[in-house]
Amino acid sequence: MKLPLSTRPAAPRLSLAEMAERLSRNNPLTSLRDARVRDVPDAALLKEYDFVVVGGGTAGCVLANRLSENPSWSVLLLEAGGDEAIFTDIPLLASYVANTNYNWGYHAQPSPDYCRAMKGQACNWPRGKVLGGTSVLNFMVYGRGSPHDFDEWESLGNPGWGYRDVLPYFKRSEDVQVDSLRDSPYHGHGGPLTVTESPWQSPMAPAFLEAASEMGYPVLDHNGPHMTGFSFTLATLRNGSRCSAAKAFLRPVQHRPNLHVVKRARVTRVLVDRATANTVGVEFVRNHQWRVAKARQEVVLSAGTLNSPQILMLSGLGPADHLRALGIPVVRDLPGVGENLQDHVSCFGCVTFLLNDTVSVVESRESRRLGSVVNYWVTQDGPLTSPGGAEGIAFVNTPRNREPDRPDMELSFGPGALSGDSSGSLRGLLGIDAAFFKKMFGEVEGRDAFTVNPVLLRPKSRGRVRLRSANPFHWPLLFANYYADEEDLRVMVEGLKMGVALGETKGYARWGARLHSRPAPGCEQHAFRSDEYWACAARTISTNLHHQSGTCRMGPASDPGAVVDPQLRVHGVRGLRVVDASIMPTIISGHPTGAVYMIAEKAADMIKRAWATDGQLVRRWAANR
Numbered sequence: 001m002k003l004p005l006s007t008r009p010a011a012p013r014l015s016l017a018e019m020a021e022r023l024s025r026n027n028p029l030t031s032l033r034d035a036r037v038r039d040v041p042d043a044a045l046l047k048e049y050d051f052v053v054v055g056g057g058t059a060g061c062v063l064a065n066r067l068s069e070n071p072s073w074s075v076l077l078l079e080a081g082g083d084e085a086i087f088t089d090i091p092l093l094a095s096y097v098a099n100t101n102y103n104w105g106y107h108a109q110p111s112p113d114y115c116r117a118m119k120g121q122a123c124n125w126p127r128g129k130v131l132g133g134t135s136v137l138n139f140m141v142y143g144r145g146s147p148h149d150f151d152e153w154e155s156l157g158n159p160g161w162g163y164r165d166v167l168p169y170f171k172r173s174e175d176v177q178v179d180s181l182r183d184s185p186y187h188g189h190g191g192p193l194t195v196t197e198s199p200w201q202s203p204m205a206p207a208f209l210e211a212a213s214e215m216g217y218p219v220l221d222h223n224g225p226h227m228t229g230f231s232f233t234l235a236t237l238r239n240g241s242r243c244s245a246a247k248a249f250l251r252p253v254q255h256r257p258n259l260h261v262v263k264r265a266r267v268t269r270v271l272v273d274r275a276t277a278n279t280v281g282v283e284f285v286r287n288h289q290w291r292v293a294k295a296r297q298e299v300v301l302s303a304g305t306l307n308s309p310q311i312l313m314l315s316g317l318g319p320a321d322h323l324r325a326l327g328i329p330v331v332r333d334l335p336g337v338g339e340n341l342q343d344h345v346s347c348f349g350c351v352t353f354l355l356n357d358t359v360s361v362v363e364s365r366e367s368r369r370l371g372s373v374v375n376y377w378v379t380q381d382g383p384l385t386s387p388g389g390a391e392g393i394a395f396v397n398t399p400r401n402r403e404p405d406r407p408d409m410e411l412s413f414g415p416g417a418l419s420g421d422s423s424g425s426l427r428g429l430l431g432i433d434a435a436f437f438k439k440m441f442g443e444v445e446g447r448d449a450f451t452v453n454p455v456l457l458r459p460k461s462r463g464r465v466r467l468r469s470a471n472p473f474h475w476p477l478l479f480a481n482y483y484a485d486e487e488d489l490r491v492m493v494e495g496l497k498m499g500v501a502l503g504e505t506k507g508y509a510r511w512g513a514r515l516h517s518r519p520a521p522g523c524e525q526h527a528f529r530s531d532e533y534w535a536c537a538a539r540t541i542s543t544n545l546h547h548q549s550g551t552c553r554m555g556p557a558s559d560p561g562a563v564v565d566p567q568l569r570v571h572g573v574r575g576l577r578v579v580d581a582s583i584m585p586t587i588i589s590g591h592p593t594g595a596v597y598m599i600a601e602k603a604a605d606m607i608k609r610a611w612a613t614d615g616q617l618v619r620r621w622a623a624n625r
């Protein structure tokens, strides 16, 4: 069967003037210049700010922007990392970024029950240590999850978080640039965050959408009223480059006089008065000097799912017995801090299809192609604009799902594979052991292939974050607990079989697609493609999408595990909120960054409303010096 090579019209040829214009707005020099955010020197720091935001990541950049919109408020943003780089802008290099110092470098505790293929049986959990946070490391897939996810949050005792309430905040951030979505009531226009499709597609892209009808699913916009179906990837891209939180929200407002950004500032704890439970400010270290930043109104913790609970516990806010065991004075016993950790576990590499044609992205071939690099800088097109290699996403229902309008499985299609990872950056990101890789992929290294990655969307298993010690510079202990609930494994087995079915649809047969049948080392005792084999493969190659969420769960005061209330204020403490992926009561059924932006937009609105009604906005920033 002959297939059309592309579902999109060919890009119009650019005139020389258009090329020059594109090159002037997007080249290595302008990228480097634009990435620099003004750093406030120690001498210029104020004694006190109205708001202190901890963590200049995905949520933190939104808060810095929205809170400093009010010129009467002084806002301090403290970030442990520095500026973005040229290479962090290049979408296809996403996996490379995690192999650099822009990553905190965490990994979960080892386990014999999962992550067996990884070095030391420990899965890597990269997190961004840079302005823009993990939005600088991520694969840029823009999603929101299912409307039912937010209705569930509301039903758990969180009024104001239902889908109808949160949709306006999704739209507020967004500037969608896809023609077919221009009139959609579900998308926003003119917001700071550019959302679009990659300008480049592999020749296999049409086969992905054709698979939809063969498997009985519609092609749709995942961020509309229903998400079950197939679509090309929507991504946070601008002019073919990564659109990070810093690029979208922070850089354009960095010169506001009431916003101070401090880079390479490591917050060690929040200072809370034990007697009154009032938040005083934060303690941080910069240039080897310990400092205090006081907050007149609030401290907002946006240090992410792994670091926000760590900082709370270091501040005496957490499970009392755990804090006492480490000699940390207990300010408030909050047993839920660090609990309820949820992640999207996957099985990247388990479903790899080998090809007869040169239609996939093979790193060694691409890196030798000067045209790809020229294309990227001059026309802002070509494979380097592909967001981490995820070309298409299907949200599907396994036979175990009881809510058909709320899919339980994602199948993401990437026009490349571990076999083509010649630099090892993808293996480095995932932490796959070299000997394991050699055994499973050695004989097909450098060959054309594609991957279908099944992702468990609504895990029942829960992990946790704990302190290793009272030393704020020690890494926290991270427990993944993947597949602790057997049902998760059963759903993943079904997802793996659906992933194989996707790769075996007719469209891909054109290029001779066939499942790579070298079994995962350690699973050879099971018949290849049997349920037992897939279960073993899942426990062995337990890659994940780094979507960790839920460790400072939102919920009412009556819920003993809740850390923040529906206004995101820490229970039992005044003047302290948590605003990042950690507040999700349940992980959303999709890629979380869109929801993190939404949470931060909504939080900024709640903060504005809270202080406006208290009539405390009259203080002029200038008078604070």
Ligand SMILES: Cc1cc2nc3c(=O)[nH]c(=O)nc-3n(C[C@H](O)[C@H](O)[C@H](O)COP(=O)(O)OP(=O)(O)OC[C@H]3O[C@@H](n4cnc5c(N)ncnc54)[C@H](O)[C@@H]3O)c2cc1C
Residues within 6 Å of the ligand: 054, 055, 056, 057, 058, 059, 060, 078, 079, 080, 081, 098, 125, 126, 127, 128, 129, 130, 131, 132, 133, 134, 135, 137, 138, 139, 140, 141, 142, 143, 265, 266, 267, 268, 302, 303, 304, 305, 307, 308, 311, 545, 546, 547, 548, 580, 581, 582, 590, 591, 592, 593, 594, 596
């Ligand atoms: C490799 C990878 C790929 C991903 N791909 C996708 C994707 O395609 N789509 C998607 O939706 N999601 C993706 N994610 C997940 C997504 O990026 C995160 O869920 C989201 O960015 C989290 O935002 P956050 O604001 O909660 O935390 P972060 O963005 O991590 O922000 C936390 C910030 O706090 C700072 N910080 C931490 N501790 C301190 C401290 N003590 N002092 C000062 N500053 C501190 C950090 O340096 C960081 O800047 C991916 C993640 C990874 C790692």
